[in-house]
Amino acid sequence: MEVAQRQDDVIHIGELEIHPGQGLALAGGTALTLSVREFGLLVALARSGGGIVAREDLYRRVWGGTLREGDRSIDVYIHKLRVKLEHALPGWRFIHTHVGFGYRFSPERSRAFHIRGTGR
């Protein structure tokens, strides 16, 4: 398989449409307003094919270099991304934490909307 280097490759994940080469991300059709770091993080996560990405790998791909001891940049930006995604697509969770392993990107419904009535 040849590496797609054309900038018009598009990543579709759930209601998200990401254009890595253009710094553009659409959520349900409307554009997200993301900073460089936020967008890089989104792309790195979206490209992992639903697998878990280690924090070290994320840092290497987005920031470049090695993740220093005690650096919390990733946590902060994961949070910023989550906030923006949650705001753009309420009821969906994309970034899942796997403690000790890293983060996984996959659209899943929020449990916040629990069903009532059919309890038990």
Add this chain to the structure above:
Amino acid sequence: MEVAQRQDDVIHIGELEIHPGQGLALAGGTALTLSVREFGLLVALARSGGGIVAREDLYRRVWGGTLREGDRSIDVYIHKLRVKLEHALPGWRFIHTHVGFGYRFSPERSRAFHIRGTGR
């Protein structure tokens, strides 16, 4: 190489799909939320090819070092894994106890699962 997801080795057992290198385990397509120890245990068991694994071996492979006298960590984590697997795939039993020998990993149907008020 550009593919962000390495599918090096993947273990398929019943409805389980395990990615040892990523810390990812899927049950019927959905990701399990496992801790480092739980995942290590799952991999160790899944790799045993359906044979019985002695507690000492399990401990050596997952925790490293020798199992100390009176250490119950394995029992606790076997239980945690069972709970999560049972929750993810109701009606199936994967971890079988062989008293005095160890544990065996193999997907088998549970006996008719009816409601029991076994309290505690």
Add this chain to the structure above:
DNA sequence: CCGCCCTTTTACAGGCGGTTCACGCGGCGG
């Protein structure tokens, strides 16, 4: 010079994970 936005750093809190206890139970040998 001022203000805004982005990024990094710092601080604090809460939750999660790992270990250890405690208790219960069934099997087995004495």
Add this chain to the structure above:
DNA sequence: CCGCCGCGTGAACCGCCTGTAAAAGGGCGG
């Protein structure tokens, strides 16, 4: 019949990891 042994299981304890808010630093345009 009794006590020991191995295992199941719920819970306490505690340190670390992560979530989150906010301050600090920096670059850029007005």
